[in-house]
Amino acid sequence: MNATLCAATLALVACVAGAALGQPKVTISANKTRVGMGRPIEIAATVTDEDGQPVGGARLLPYVNGKRWGPHELTDDKGRAVMIIPLPDVGRADIVAEAALGTKDAPERWIWAASPGDGQKLRLEGSFDLPVEPLGATLWLAVDDRASVSVNDQHLADTGGWTDVKPVRIDAHLLHRGRNALLVEAENGSGPAGLLAYMQVDTAVGPQVVATDGRWKVFEGDGPAVPATDLGGPDTYPWSETMNTWPHVLPKARLFAGTPIPEGATLSNTVTVDVEPRELSYIKEDPAHLVGAQWEPWFTPLAANWATAQAVPLMGFYWSDIPSVTRQHMIWLMESGVDFLVVDWTNHIWGCEHWYERGPGAQSIVDATTSALDVLAGMRDAGLRVPKMVLYPGLNNGPTTTMTAVNEELNWIYDNYVASPRYHDLFQEYLGKPLVLIHNGGGPAALDASPVKVDDTHFTVRWHSSQNQIGRCHEQGFWSWMDGSLEPMVTYFQGEPECLTVSVAFFGNGGWLYPEAYGRRGGWTYVESFKAALKYRPRVIELHQFQEFAGQPEGGGYGEKHDMYVDSYSVELSDDFEPVSLTAPAYRGSGGWGYYYLNLTRALVDLYRQEPAETTVVAVDQPRYGAKVPRGKLDVSWTWAGAEPKAFTVSVGGKVLGEHLQGTKATVDLSAVPPGPAALRVTAGGTKSRYLLSYTEDSLPLDEPVEAYVEVPIELVP
Numbered sequence: 001m002n003a004t005l006c007a008a009t010l011a012l013v014a015c016v017a018g019a020a021l022g023q024p025k026v027t028i029s030a031n032k033t034r035v036g037m038g039r040p041i042e043i044a045a046t047v048t049d050e051d052g053q054p055v056g057g058a059r060l061l062p063y064v065n066g067k068r069w070g071p072h073e074l075t076d077d078k079g080r081a082v083m084i085i086p087l088p089d090v091g092r093a094d095i096v097a098e099a100a101l102g103t104k105d106a107p108e109r110w111i112w113a114a115s116p117g118d119g120q121k122l123r124l125e126g127s128f129d130l131p132v133e134p135l136g137a138t139l140w141l142a143v144d145d146r147a148s149v150s151v152n153d154q155h156l157a158d159t160g161g162w163t164d165v166k167p168v169r170i171d172a173h174l175l176h177r178g179r180n181a182l183l184v185e186a187e188n189g190s191g192p193a194g195l196l197a198y199m200q201v202d203t204a205v206g207p208q209v210v211a212t213d214g215r216w217k218v219f220e221g222d223g224p225a226v227p228a229t230d231l232g233g234p235d236t237y238p239w240s241e242t243m244n245t246w247p248h249v250l251p252k253a254r255l256f257a258g259t260p261i262p263e264g265a266t267l268s269n270t271v272t273v274d275v276e277p278r279e280l281s282y283i284k285e286d287p288a289h290l291v292g293a294q295w296e297p298w299f300t301p302l303a304a305n306w307a308t309a310q311a312v313p314l315m316g317f318y319w320s321d322i323p324s325v326t327r328q329h330m331i332w333l334m335e336s337g338v339d340f341l342v343v344d345w346t347n348h349i350w351g352c353e354h355w356y357e358r359g360p361g362a363q364s365i366v367d368a369t370t371s372a373l374d375v376l377a378g379m380r381d382a383g384l385r386v387p388k389m390v391l392y393p394g395l396n397n398g399p400t401t402t403m404t405a406v407n408e409e410l411n412w413i414y415d416n417y418v419a420s421p422r423y424h425d426l427f428q429e430y431l432g433k434p435l436v437l438i439h440n441g442g443g444p445a446a447l448d449a450s451p452v453k454v455d456d457t458h459f460t461v462r463w464h465s466s467q468n469q470i471g472r473c474h475e476q477g478f479w480s481w482m483d484g485s486l487e488p489m490v491t492y493f494q495g496e497p498e499c500l501t502v503s504v505a506f507f508g509n510g511g512w513l514y515p516e517a518y519g520r521r522g523g524w525t526y527v528e529s530f531k532a533a534l535k536y537r538p539r540v541i542e543l544h545q546f547q548e549f550a551g552q553p554e555g556g557g558y559g560e561k562h563d564m565y566v567d568s569y570s571v572e573l574s575d576d577f578e579p580v581s582l583t584a585p586a587y588r589g590s591g592g593w594g595y596y597y598l599n600l601t602r603a604l605v606d607l608y609r610q611e612p613a614e615t616t617v618v619a620v621d622q623p624r625y626g627a628k629v630p631r632g633k634l635d636v637s638w639t640w641a642g643a644e645p646k647a648f649t650v651s652v653g654g655k656v657l658g659e660h661l662q663g664t665k666a667t668v669d670l671s672a673v674p675p676g677p678a679a680l681r682v683t684a685g686g687t688k689s690r691y692l693l694s695y696t697e698d699s700l701p702l703d704e705p706v707e708a709y710v711e712v713p714i715e716l717v718p
Helices: 003-010 013-020 323-334 360-381 403-418 443-449 521-536 596-608
Strands: 025-030 034-036 040-048 059-064 080-086 091-100 110-112 121-130 134-151 154-161 168-170 178-187 194-203 208-211 217-219 229-232 271-276 290-295 340-345 388-396 433-440 460-465 491-493 496-503 540-544 616-622 628-630 633-642 647-652 655-661 665-669 676-685 709-717
Touching (some): 025 091, 025 271, 040 091, 121 194, 121 208, 178 194, 290 323, 433 443, 496 521, 521 616, 596 616, 647 665
Parallel strands (some): 034 271, 290 340, 340 388, 388 433
Antiparallel strands (some): 059 091, 121 178, 134 154, 134 168, 134 194, 194 208, 491 496, 647 655, 647 676, 676 709
16 A cells, blocks of 8 residues: 555544544434324434534434334434434333444445455455554454455464454554555355455554555456455445444444343433324225235344335334334324235245245244234224234245145134134225235236135135236236336226226336336326326225335346346335335435325325315426426426316425416426525415325324425525
8 A cells, every 4th residue: 555545544534433433422302292192203413522523424323212213314514413203102202312333434345356256265455554653453354255364474363254253453563664564365155255354553643544445456366466346335235234343333233123222322311202192083984995005014034134225214124023113004004094904925935835834934924913913903902993904925926835835824814813803803804704815926827727726715815916017917807016007907806996006116027227117206106106096996906015125235136137126126216105214324325205105195095085086186206305406497397186286386495486387397497596405396276185295294184275285305506
């Protein structure tokens, strides 16, 4: 490492100290002291160092009554952060925030050769200059898979793995003033490969830092030295998922709801909020027009682990068997007009001949479902109009099981759930029996090929598929998990529209990165998809979907090119409407959609229950949330559903820039609007709405309707 490189590395020392925080001061305040159950509060936090200077990049972990609850946020350059936290449990809520480690300014990077391979052996070398005599050093080194480490040709240690890295102490005599070299001989067994090193050298003038980065040299075999390939910071997936002792990585378990406050945590002052019982605001029921929300119980340590989540829920990462999480979900869904949950068991028994052969991962999802039923039973007993359940097993979804196993599963569901006095009334009745959906990606041909037929003794069975715009399974009576079409496919029963599925966003053939996909587009896709529900008014609509938060890691997509990403990909290319943080860091970026898509769901379901349409819903496609917009001409586009507007008005920062507009597009002039943050509003004249499309809190129905509008936060720049 030359002098320029050494200076660049040593310049990071102050930043690393900021990441480690030392003994900061954390101060929080709440915007409310009393709140109704399930409603949000805002916690404003400030973090300063021992000298009173703001600390940016500090990770804030909120706790309610001693346990983690709320999104993990990072402070901005002014040391500030806002945490929006829903409170579902009635009673006193004592809230504190912990200032924990941040990785924003950590200097070390995962590195390797440009092309990792199985059985690959490399030499990786970093040189560094010390301006004074060293007093000793401490080295942390993580590797996938094994390494031998030397400093100045003196062997230090042999090591492997990244989960529980133990620091290596380096005696002062092994280092010297001037040029030094750290050499790692590393080997990868198979799969991903990487090296991460962070060394702190103690000197009389303060600690000096050496870290792996893209300027290290890599030697493979007898080949020449090449610059290392930078794979990402210390919190890079997949390694960060199980890094428990790395100096700048917070153990993943600390992020989960329900985790207790650790000993020695740096905590804020306490703010107290009284959570009070309240009457929930239900959308009117209509048994002839049922609404189901696809809901996942698969967040368990043995199933889905949030590794590639595109956003952070307002409770923080969670496991599906936490009662407070389920209670908050149900409050949101009850006030959104949801009649039943489509509870995903589709991937339980792939490869099994019998239901009893299910593995521990499948059983953990069953256990989470049982926990949810217990929560629903308790809320029902308290007089709440809880949503029912519709269980959703799977015959095949790529991998397959047997019809015998499915029938055994149905009998188990009936015996343990439906026939239970505790749960029997918590299942959605349809055509005289509890409804069950069974996923069958093979379509009618898979049913014809099976010598065993489905046992519908206890259930009304509807087969479920996806991408019906391709397979046309809806023409054979199949319902759909998701269709890759702006006008979803309609399934008919006895000549009448029976079911269709509307989507927040969707992909078609090829997944999220292929041209057939439609991202969120500011709610445009959701509203356009929902128009089919208003046009056909089927007996059932499914909402795709409440929460998914799972997908394939970068480079791990399906297909020959590994570029076919399904489930969720990014904030834009995903389909969840569970409320999430607007700012918290996630797998492919930071920040999400807040309460916006939950509120959009409420406005749309309210509209679905009207005949004829009384209200209107508006969504803006362009510009998008948080867009930086030059002050000049701006193209604005939107869509709407429901009662027809007389005209549209576009305003920015309260200044009307276009009025009496027809159609769904306009160009406005921003030159008279001052730079800085502003809200772009599109208002549908002559309409009304009972719900506000807020990003920061869930909307309850308004006492007096307002003209339908939507606001998009933007920033005007020169």
